[in-house]
Amino acid sequence: TVPNQPIECVPTVVVEDDRTGLSVETLKRAFQDNLFYIQGKFANIATQNDYYMALAYTVRDRLLRRWLTTAETHTHQxxxxxxxxxxxxxxxxHLGNNLISLGIYDEAKQAITELGLDFDALLQQEExxxxxxxxxxxxxxxxxxxxxxxxxxxxxxxxxxxxxxxxxxxxxxxxxxxxxxxxxxxxxxxxxxxxxxxxxxxxxxxxxxxxxxxxxxxxxxxxxxxxxxxxxxxxxxxxxxxxxxxxxxxxxxxxxxxxxxxxxxxxxxxxxxxxxxxxxxxxxxxxxxxxxxxxxxxxxxxxxxxxxxxxxxxxxxxxxxxxxxxxxxxxxxxxxxxxxxxxxxxxxxxxxxxxxxxxxxxxxxxxxxxxxxxxxxxxxxxxxxxxxxxxxxxxxxxxxxxxxxxxxxxxxxxxxxxxxxxxxxxxxxxxxxxxxxxxxxxxxxxxxxxxxxxxxxxxxxxxxxxxxxxxxxxxxxxKTNGVTPRRFMVLSNPRLTNLITSKIGDGWIKHLDDLRKLEAFVEDADFRQQWRDIKLAIKQDLATYIKQVNGIDVDPTSLFDIQAKRIHEYKRQHLDVLHIITLYNRIKANPDVHITPRTFIFGGKAAPGYFMAKLIIKLINSVGDVVNNDPDVRDRLKVVFLKDYNVKFAQRVYPAADLSEQISLAGKEASGTGNMKFSMNGSLTIGTLDGANVEIRDEVGAENFFLFGLTTPEVYELKAKGYNPYHYYESNPALKAVIDRIASGGFSNGDTNLFNPLVSTLLYKDDYLLLADYQSYIDCQDRVSQTYLDQEYWTRLSILNSARMGKFSSDRSIREYCEDIWYVKPVAVELKEYVQAGT
Ligand code: H53
Known part of the structure; x- marks a missing residue:
């Protein structure tokens, strides 16, 4: 026989067994079985990874019938x-997501916990x-x-x-x-x-x-x-x-x-x-x-x-x-x-x-x-x-x-x-x-x-x-982009998911437009309190993580202002830094000035050969070193760079944000998708009219979105008439003080060379118009700080942001591709009935 030719044999006999059963007891047996027969370990020498693998195989077994039946159904039809x-x-x-799709997340958690293991640690173990x-x-x-x-x-x-x-x-x-x-x-x-x-x-x-x-x-x-x-x-x-x-x-x-x-x-x-x-x-x-x-x-x-x-x-x-x-x-x-x-x-x-x-x-x-x-x-x-x-x-x-x-x-x-x-x-x-x-x-x-x-x-x-x-x-x-609410809400934010589901049922997970039903609860003070409590608890968890990994104390009641995405000049992480330094300068000028406490959190990788992007990372960390340790700041500002930002980590970060930074120069970010993930989880957006921000703002309402910056036509116009960044520097004292503090070595122990490539690019080239957008950004950030002081009002905006994100489910995007481009229709997959062993 040829090794790659299929050979038809007796019809498969299927039983509800340790490879298919979904009850807690069956999951436990299957897990132990896999630890022994697949990983080849007794419990006394098993590593965390062995346990993860045993659980992953337990879950994979439960996917296989659906997987093979799907292929067969599609082929036959x-x-x-x-x-x-x-x-x-x-x-x-994959593990957590598959548990959620199978509908056995809670059962698996119970099974693993009853076996004396830490379920969350097993999820985290997955590379x-x-x-x-x-x-x-x-x-x-x-x-x-x-x-x-x-x-x-x-x-x-x-x-x-x-x-x-x-x-x-x-x-x-x-x-x-x-x-x-x-x-x-x-x-x-x-x-x-x-x-x-x-x-x-x-x-x-x-x-x-x-x-x-x-x-x-x-x-x-x-x-x-x-x-x-x-x-x-x-x-x-x-x-x-x-x-x-x-x-x-x-x-x-x-x-x-x-x-x-x-x-x-x-x-x-x-x-x-x-x-x-x-x-x-x-x-x-x-x-x-x-x-x-x-x-x-x-x-x-x-x-x-x-x-x-x-x-x-x-x-x-x-x-x-x-x-x-x-x-x-x-x-x-x-x-x-x-x-x-x-x-x-x-x-x-x-x-x-x-x-x-x-x-x-x-x-x-x-x-x-x-x-x-x-x-x-x-x-x-x-x-x-x-x-x-x-x-x-x-x-x-x-x-x-x-x-x-x-x-x-x-x-x-x-x-x-x-x-x-x-x-x-x-x-x-x-x-x-x-x-x-x-x-x-x-x-x-x-x-x-x-x-x-x-x-x-x-x-x-x-x-x-x-x-x-x-x-x-x-x-x-x-075809406006979308994101999956299964991973970026249900899996990554179980607390918010439970609260939402307790109010409107769980239909929203497949029909995200249903989140609109949350609007009915905006005036419910209890609901708002629960919403706030959840956000605070999530921020507390991230604060604990930051303490462990970065060694920085952050206050979970401060405004969590997050920019998490690839580092790129057009995305303008350094504009965010100019704001931080502006606040720092205000404190240095008058230590008693009123400042809404903020934690600035960054995450993202720079292409290894992209010098400017790597220098921006260095700048963020250098500003952090100064600001986090200056007694005048009195812990009102903290700057944190979270290393190794990836999907696993992103899932922890999106739910913890109060404010999402979507501040690319108008006309540069094709869509963005992080903007959607933040907003679904109840963070407010500060952003330009770029990419999908435009549509997010249309959906949530202009009054629930912090807008700043030039529009795309204004950008074209300014460039056409000849943009001179130096003019903004000269004519805006606050901006000048910010740039001067960087240039004079204020964040590099007096070294005036380190950040020179960044400073001179801003002053003499500034392709991404940071200096042109600076004042508008600062004014808008001041409105953010003011708004945050009224927590009841902020919570209303936060709820409305989530409630109005239905459009940005990837389910909607895929339906549009199917109807307008692919001409493909859904096909229901029926699982064959289980045949009892011996019949
Ligand atoms: O694609 C996202 C957009 C985002 C855009 C990004 C992207 C890459 O990640 C890589 C190459 C490329 O041409 C575009 O920057 O704006 O949301 C998905 O469409």
């Missing part, structure tokens, strides 16, 4: 499936799969949760990086990176499927030949072939039987040994090829919002895209479905341009590997693919140098040239005599060194193009993709 292609999936820990940088990867994870919860046939395809986003430590105020060894102690959630491995070609050259039917065809003779091994993780929907799949590809050598080298005695060289192949999926590139043009990165992209498209084809072929129906069976979403090579790869597979003619292949490709743009930042738009591209992907380049030639003909017909337009829109950037423009490729090869917030989608049409909008207006739409 022959439904259209969403394939979400993303180079990043920032899933966060999260940090297979993403920030918003883009986390959005993909929220979308998988919503697709499963809404019973949408779907699969996430990505890369199984051996090392995910680096771990961040802070030493002497600086960020220090170390490798994230997330697989070190094993990953109980994945199942490898080596029998479904596929091969990916790289490099080499192409040849023409005539096939047996006399047709001219192209053959690609690669320089190298790499194997892609799929690893599958179940994604269980919330309280439904649907469990979809996250399929991540790991690279391996096509041949474990180079036998020629082996036979000639060069054992080392024989094994070398294996190492080279495996480097392909070794590590995640740690840049958010910047493209570097590195060969390995392009190799990662073609690798996972080719594996995924081949996998979809094999799924059809196994069922005897002709590939001409590919687009009827799969809707493939490109999460940014990272998977945009799919346009050329799908064409290549259909034509070169499966003999389909160009026109048919092109129709299939366009009907299959759709593209989400996530950024307006020029440095994040991917382009690949021609040298690199032609060396690695010679066949794809030929296909792209042909697509481009037909595309440019099309433009010539529609816009005659417009050469400037042709060169702007070409898939190849010909100004100077030649590049392949991935966003253009994605636009041409897709039937739908969307932005991720209303403002962002408008700006795409007016600016970055304007020519494409003029050519294909019908392709464009907006």
């Amino acid at each position: 022959g439904v259209r499936t969403v394939a979400y292609l993303s180079a990043e999936f920032l899933m966060g820990p 999260e799969p940090g297979l993403g940088n920030g918003g883009l990867g986390r959005l993909a994870a929220c979308y998988l949760d919503s697709m499963a919860s809404l019973d949408i046939p779907s699969i996430g395809y990505g890369i199984r990086y051996e090392f995910g986003i680096f771990d961040q430590d802070i030493r002497d105020g600086w960020q220090i990176e170390s490798t994230d060894k997330w697989l070190r102690y094993g990953n109980p959630w994945e199942i490898s499927r080596p029998e479904w491995a596929v091969e990916v070609k790289l490099g080499g050259h192409t040849e023409r030949y005539t096939d047996e039917n006399g047709r001219n065809r192209t053959r690609w003779i690669p320089h190298e072939v790499v194997m892609g091994i799929p690893y599958d993780t179940p994604i269980l929907g919330y309280k439904t039987n649907t469990a979809t799949t996250l399929r991540l590809w790991s690279a391996a050598a096509a041949e474990s040994f180079d036998f020629a080298a082996f036979n000639s005695g060069d054992y080392f060289r024989a094994v070398q090829q294996k190492t080279v192949s495996e480097t392909l999926t070794k590590v995640l590139y740690p840049n958010d919002e910047s493209a570097q043009g590195k060969k390995l990165r392009l190799a990662q992209q073609i690798f996972f895209v080719s594996c995924s498209l081949q996998d979809m084809m094999l799924i059809l072929i196994r069922q005897g479905i002709p590939l001409e129906q590919f687009h009827e069976k799969f809707a493939v979403q490109l999460n940014d341009t990272h998977p945009a090579i799919a346009v050329a790869e799908l064409m290549r597979l259909l034509m070169d590997e499966h003999g389909i003619e160009w026109d048919t292949a092109w129709r299939i490709t366009q009907k299959t693919l759709s593209y989400t743009n996530h950024t307006l930042l020029p440095e994040a738009l991917e382009r690949w140098g021609m040298g690199l591209f032609s060396t690695l992907l010679p066949r794809h380049l030929e296909i792209i040239y042909e697509i481009n030639s037909q595309f440019l003909d099309d433009i010539r017909r529609k816009f005659p005599n417009d050469d400037a337009r042709l060169s702007r829109m070409s898939l190849i950037d010909e100004a100077g060194e030649r590049y392949v423009r991935m966003a253009h490729l994605a636009c041409v090869g897709s039937h739908a193009i969307n932005g991720v917030a209303a403002l962002h989608s408008e700006l795409l049409k007016q600016d970055v993709l304007r020519d494409f909008y003029e050519l294909y207006p019908e392709k464009f739409s907006n």
